Amino acid sequence: MNAISSLSSLGEFGLIDLIRARFPQPAAPELGIGDDAALLSPSPGMQLVVSTDLLAEGVHFERSFGQLRLLGRKSLAVNLSDLAAMGARHRWFFLSLAIPPGFPLEDIEALLDGLAEQAAEHGVLLAGGDTCVSKSGLVISVTIMGEQRPELLLRRSGARPGDEIWVSGTLGDSALGLQLLLTGGDKKGDVATEYVVNRHLDPTPRCELGQTLAEVGLVSAMIDISDGLLADLGHICEQSGCGAAIELAQVPRSPQFAALAEATAPAFWQLMVAGGEDYELCFTAPAASRAAILQRAKTAGIPATVVGKVTDSGRVVAHLPDGSIFQPSSAGYTHF
Amino acid sequence: MNAISSLSSLGEFGLIDLIRARFPQPAAPELGIGDDAALLSPSPGMQLVVSTDLLAEGVHFERSFGQLRLLGRKSLAVNLSDLAAMGARHRWFFLSLAIPPGFPLEDIEALLDGLAEQAAEHGVLLAGGDTCVSKSGLVISVTIMGEQRPELLLRRSGARPGDEIWVSGTLGDSALGLQLLLTGGDKKGDVATEYVVNRHLDPTPRCELGQTLAEVGLVSAMIDISDGLLADLGHICEQSGCGAAIELAQVPRSPQFAALAEATAPAFWQLMVAGGEDYELCFTAPAASRAAILQRAKTAGIPATVVGKVTDSGRVVAHLPDGSIFQPSSAGYTHF
Numbered sequence: 001m002n003a004i005s006s007l008s009s010l011g012e013f014g015l016i017d018l019i020r021a022r023f024p025q026p027a028a029p030e031l032g033i034g035d036d037a038a039l040l041s042p043s044p045g046m047q048l049v050v051s052t053d054l055l056a057e058g059v060h061f062e063r064s065f066g067q068l069r070l071l072g073r074k075s076l077a078v079n080l081s082d083l084a085a086m087g088a089r090h091r092w093f094f095l096s097l098a099i100p101p102g103f104p105l106e107d108i109e110a111l112l113d114g115l116a117e118q119a120a121e122h123g124v125l126l127a128g129g130d131t132c133v134s135k136s137g138l139v140i141s142v143t144i145m146g147e148q149r150p151e152l153l154l155r156r157s158g159a160r161p162g163d164e165i166w167v168s169g170t171l172g173d174s175a176l177g178l179q180l181l182l183t184g185g186d187k188k189g190d191v192a193t194e195y196v197v198n199r200h201l202d203p204t205p206r207c208e209l210g211q212t213l214a215e216v217g218l219v220s221a222m223i224d225i226s227d228g229l230l231a232d233l234g235h236i237c238e239q240s241g242c243g244a245a246i247e248l249a250q251v252p253r254s255p256q257f258a259a260l261a262e263a264t265a266p267a268f269w270q271l272m273v274a275g276g277e278d279y280e281l282c283f284t285a286p287a288a289s290r291a292a293i294l295q296r297a298k299t300a301g302i303p304a305t306v307v308g309k310v311t312d313s314g315r316v317v318a319h320l321p322d323g324s325i326f327q328p329s330s331a332g333y334t335h336f
Numbered sequence: 337m338n339a340i341s342s343l344s345s346l347g348e349f350g351l352i353d354l355i356r357a358r359f360p361q362p363a364a365p366e367l368g369i370g371d372d373a374a375l376l377s378p379s380p381g382m383q384l385v386v387s388t389d390l391l392a393e394g395v396h397f398e399r400s401f402g403q404l405r406l407l408g409r410k411s412l413a414v415n416l417s418d419l420a421a422m423g424a425r426h427r428w429f430f431l432s433l434a435i436p437p438g439f440p441l442e443d444i445e446a447l448l449d450g451l452a453e454q455a456a457e458h459g460v461l462l463a464g465g466d467t468c469v470s471k472s473g474l475v476i477s478v479t480i481m482g483e484q485r486p487e488l489l490l491r492r493s494g495a496r497p498g499d500e501i502w503v504s505g506t507l508g509d510s511a512l513g514l515q516l517l518l519t520g521g522d523k524k525g526d527v528a529t530e531y532v533v534n535r536h537l538d539p540t541p542r543c544e545l546g547q548t549l550a551e552v553g554l555v556s557a558m559i560d561i562s563d564g565l566l567a568d569l570g571h572i573c574e575q576s577g578c579g580a581a582i583e584l585a586q587v588p589r590s591p592q593f594a595a596l597a598e599a600t601a602p603a604f605w606q607l608m609v610a611g612g613e614d615y616e617l618c619f620t621a622p623a624a625s626r627a628a629i630l631q632r633a634k635t636a637g638i639p640a641t642v643v644g645k646v647t648d649s650g651r652v653v654a655h656l657p658d659g660s661i662f663q664p665s666s667a668g669y670t671h672f
Contacts, residue, residue: 056475
């Protein structure tokens, strides 16, 4: 049993020890936690790929949603997803925590356990970070670093008219899960509810699929879906100088989503393509790549589905099953 | 005149545009702001050096202290100082901001102006980041990346008994400045007060000196003084397996500090060696390096002073001018 129960009695160095104990240390001559900076050795000929995400209590998560372990997993998952979307191989991450003074020690330990689980599952090393007290809510800042051969990296700017538009997995589960959490609808206890709530609290970054698609050179542009398919596809179109036509009937949904979302029919398409936090991959590829992509997705164990085509229209258009044009009530998650 | 006066009317992409406009973009084929991740090319044969710092309102700074421009400068300065302490050359930084909804736009612009000034003065490129709303105070997370030839990097672990202990600049100014800010003593308006308050609000990272000392190979260990000389020297001793004897009479102080601190005599030594946030360098070197170090410091325009010796005692001892041992009331700044 641990006799220490509060952050202030633990102290900064006690907290650093708690963190250090959960993560394997980088091998010498690399230098991890404990000097002014971390020393890292990217592989020769590789381009360094770096992303950072800030998660703030009351904005990106509510402590009332429960398990801090899942929040730890998600904090790293969203960063892993950013690197997957470039087709990069993750290597190191940095963790900064601003923690409210009264934060229970067991919650900090659960948060660190979740981070450590996700790190171990994906083989990414904690290389450093910073900790301080927060006068307000919990803030988690993760910076992740990876690498890839420069010619293999997948940018948002490579889509060309005629390319097919793909998504991995199923969309809408996370947004529906969040809606149920916010409205108390998560208390039903049925399997479908648990599934979509878990997709919100514990998303799976598509690292293997993103890396494979980059390394086989079949794909022209890629992004991860954090703000909703329409918004994120909009980023590809903007940076590629093209447009997109999506057939909503083709957008893959889970049986759990289909079962639950019938009850909230008006929001059905909204949740699926404008809800956000799916952390699935959206990518574009010439039609000739189709069979090879399906084969790679099968190997990675993740469904991949064609949902539309890149056009030269300059805008993203989504067709409802009856052929009319879908108007989202807002084009994805807005941060302010 | 800017018609937009609040963050919510500006929006996330408006804020990103504000940021982008202030910082030169990395040259192609490197990819900066605007994809899932930044692509960076470390120089061949170099080790990558990475550090990160989180600054939280009410903990590391008070908005009532005034100019957000100086806070922007300091947010980057403390990270530059970490790389300087390794002898690394800074190249890129990542900026994440959690901003309270009612935060005045002119304050955000001032913060960004300060960051951009410091970045331009030191030639470090903004390569990416994240922004979100904060339900509480302003939080600033900076991750900085640099590089150096592996054999030149200065770790905390290289000090040897007999080495001389050096500090750059003068100590105590920042801690005294903070004390005056917290007690309202900064309202005097005299030149000395302004000087020490400015040393707290706008510290100067010793980048050139740190890089030069590493590259000429004269120095055995180095750290930057963020928690007070005694605490930070303690980290060198711990990791080098040695001790230290400091002669307080030799610790350099500014004329401004000497003039102001007489009035608060009991705190004199405390502020100077246990106050923190000096962001000067503390380093150890064989006595044979002395003349060469003084020459390099002169070239860099920063005083460097021998303040003691590395011992084999296993602890840090500071002697008062009368020969008795100084007992700090706490060994530097504690974060929790």
